[in-house]
Amino acid sequence: MSEHEPTQARASTADAEATVGGDEQSIGTRTIIEARNVSVYYDGEQALQTVDLEIPRRQVTAIIGPSGCGKSTFLRCINRMNDLVDAATIEGELRFDGTNIYDPDVDPVALRRRVGMVFQHPNPFPKSIYDNVAYGLRIHGRTDNLDERVERALKRAALFEEVSDQLEKSALALSGGQQQRLCIARCLAVDPEIILMDEPASALDPVATSKIEDLIDSLAQEYTVIIVTHNMQQAARISDQTAVFLTGGELAEYDDTDTIFEDPDSQRVEDYITGKFG
Numbered sequence: 001m002s003e004h005e006p007t008q009a010r011a012s013t014a015d016a017e018a019t020v021g022g023d024e025q026s027i028g029t030r031t032i033i034e035a036r037n038v039s040v041y042y043d044g045e046q047a048l049q050t051v052d053l054e055i056p057r058r059q060v061t062a063i064i065g066p067s068g069c070g071k072s073t074f075l076r077c078i079n080r081m082n083d084l085v086d087a088a089t090i091e092g093e094l095r096f097d098g099t100n101i102y103d104p105d106v107d108p109v110a111l112r113r114r115v116g117m118v119f120q121h122p123n124p125f126p127k128s129i130y131d132n133v134a135y136g137l138r139i140h141g142r143t144d145n146l147d148e149r150v151e152r153a154l155k156r157a158a159l160f161e162e163v164s165d166q167l168e169k170s171a172l173a174l175s176g177g178q179q180q181r182l183c184i185a186r187c188l189a190v191d192p193e194i195i196l197m198d199e200p201a202s203a204l205d206p207v208a209t210s211k212i213e214d215l216i217d218s219l220a221q222e223y224t225v226i227i228v229t230h231n232m233q234q235a236a237r238i239s240d241q242t243a244v245f246l247t248g249g250e251l252a253e254y255d256d257t258d259t260i261f262e263d264p265d266s267q268r269v270e271d272y273i274t275g276k277f278g
């Protein structure tokens with residue numbers, strides 16, 4: 001399928017890199033996130049069940065499943081956003097480049113610079129377009145060549161051409177799709193390695209959605225993208241791997257996207273994919 005050609009090309013690049021430097025390095029190079037027995041509880045109620053999952057670098061991994069099955073919970077584990085939820089407790093290990101991000105000496109703020117996040121509803125600050133993108137750079141004290149950094153982030157988010165002559169305009173005056181690409185630019189400005197996206201296009205119209213999908217495809221050349229989506233066609237179009245969570249927070253199946261959609265292992269996943277429930 002032609003839609004999948006770019007992803008196949010990315011997979012080959014990752015595999016080629018993975019072979020550099022012997023076995024140990026090859027595993028470390030290809031896998032960026034490794035979840036081992038990750039369980040999450042909210043006030044003692046289990047929302048994720050002993051999830052084991054390895055996410056490869058510089059590819060798009062989709063997380064799908066019915067409402068309430070723990071997709072966002074898993075995504076929020078990867079940048080420790082669940083730390084901000086008092087009711088949440090997490091068990092197991094979640095390794096980022098081999099380091100357990102829940103080790104006591106890991107600084108969640110530093111982690112969140114490396115693992116950026118984009119939410120369902122675009123949430124630009126009530127500031128100018130420029131100041132939105134510069135925000136994280138200023139917080140992290142990276143203000144040298146600020147104009148260049150802002151421009152680069154806007155270009156990477158495929159927004160620069162549309163806003164280059166109005167950088168001082170309020171971000172809130174942009175369309176919903178532009179606001180979402182601005183939020184992606186804000187996230188990219190601080191050079192993350194992973195971008196978490198929680199239904200980034202579900203509040204957008206089809207044209208804006210298609211722009212976000214094209215952008216995700218190009219971002220995966222430089223970044224690891226992990227996206228939660230309710231839209232199965234979207235997962236099939238843009239992702240290399242798909243993880244299917246089912247009710248109760250169980251990871252039912254995880255495989256190449258083509259396999260999940262064309263030849264899933266279990267009847268339950270097939271029923272979900274074919275819309276029998278969910």
Ligand SMILES: Nc1ncnc2c1ncn2[C@@H]1O[C@H](COP(=O)(O)OP(=O)(O)OP(=O)(O)O)[C@@H](O)[C@H]1O
Nearest residue numbers: 042047065066067068069070071072073074085087
């Ligand atoms: N802050 C919270 N406090 C208590 N329970 C929560 C909290 N966040 C999520 N939950 C519960 O955890 C379970 C998983 O929720 P989560 O939002 O991760 O699911 P989801 O698959 O992303 O759902 P949706 O597709 O509807 O967004 C649900 O039962 C939800 O009610």
